[in-house]
Amino acid sequence: MSETPDTGGGEPRETTQPSEDELRAYLEQLRPLPAEQVLAEVFSTVLTAAQAKLGRHDARLLIDTAGLAFEHTRAHLGDEAADQFEQVLNQLRMAQVQAERQTGGEGEENDLPSAPAAPQTSQPTAAQPQQPEQPATSKLWLPGS
Known part of the structure; x- marks a missing residue:
């Protein structure tokens, strides 16, 4: 068994690890x-976490990581999925900049100690962030939507 943080402010709660049979079934x-x-599904999870952490240093890390993964995988995604992902990614980039301005770029508890350096890419970036059409708090793109 492992412990996971309790988001309600109480004691960490115990979680059970999946059994070998459960892991096999999942695989x-x-x-x-x-x-x-x-x-x-991976992009959705990472971008949802980034949205929850907007303004924090670790949100920038999550957004940059998703951006690099997107650059690498874009050619293997359908046009609609790639367009949706790029739109959400750009919205989160803009929202992160705005949130950093509001917080003054100060970290929070359990945040990275400093903002991560900009990622180094071997390819030119696909598009510069554009002004979001919807507020950053809108529903994130989810698989199959």
């Missing part, structure tokens, strides 16, 4: 899924 479900679907 059997995962294996036939198209890579695009797996990537969509």
